[in-house]
Amino acid sequence: MLATRGLTWRIGEVAIVDGVDLELAPGEFLGVIGPNGAGKTSLFNLISGLRRATGGTVLLDGREIGQLPPYRRARLGLGRTFQSSSVFGSLSVRENVRLAVQARRGGSMRLWRRAAADRDVVAAADRALARVGLDHRAEALAGTLAHGEKRKLEIALLLAGEPRVMLLDEPMAGVSAEDVPELVSVIKSLTVDSERAVLMVEHHMDVILELADRIAVMHHGALLACDTPETVMANPTVQEAYLGEEL
Secondary structure, rough: OEEEEEEEEEHHHHEEEEEEEEEEEEOOEEEEEOOOOOHHHHHHHHHOOOOOEEEEEEEEEEEEEEOOOOOHHHHEEEEEEOOOOOOOOOOOOHHHHHHHHHHOOOOOOOOOOOHOHHHHHHHHHHHHHHHHOOHHHOOOEEOOOOOHHHHHHHHHHHHHOOOEEOOOOOOOOOOOHHHHHHHHHHHHHHOOOOOOOOEEEOOOOHHHHOOOOOOEEEOOOEEEEEEEEHHHHHOOOHHHHOOOOOO
16 A cells, blocks of 8 residues: 655764665564654655655655655555644544644534534544544533543544544654553554554554554664564664664
């Protein structure tokens, strides 16, 4: 569903992302790990279009999308979350997701008139909220949600865009320990549908090991290894590269 071929981003002589080759199959969950500065978020920025690669290509269903702006990639089925929570705090939880549904469908962006009367839009928003366990908080202001709930809301926003490939950038960042298991359960459900695939950057190794079918290891911008969790964790090169470096 998603592939990168020799994907590179250089600033002067420094390679922030250096010739990365990755493939993501339908229904697959691929985890990306590496220390701070390894190039993980930069890789996501290149795939999602926030940065323009200086070399290589990005393919979505075999189509080269490396020259497309982020919104064009989103319309083709590529969705993304970010490390920092980003929601409309002064709008209700339902209104946040409703806007995402409207953006996907190309309808009116007025909040309280036609959209309020469009039962299909509201129903789609409510389905996304139910999927992440936030249906009981639909009328709450998004700004009043706890951090873990905001992470769930971001996933609901992503689902409202109907992506086939989902990029999750450190979804556990800032989430309290007691909220992690429930959020992991929500994320695990994303690939139940074999037509969707997930690429996730995460520092919590226990989360990665529970969720990922394969793990890609980045080091100094390059791909050090990409294999099953068991093979990657037993890889001497990976162990040597991260000796004394926190994953």
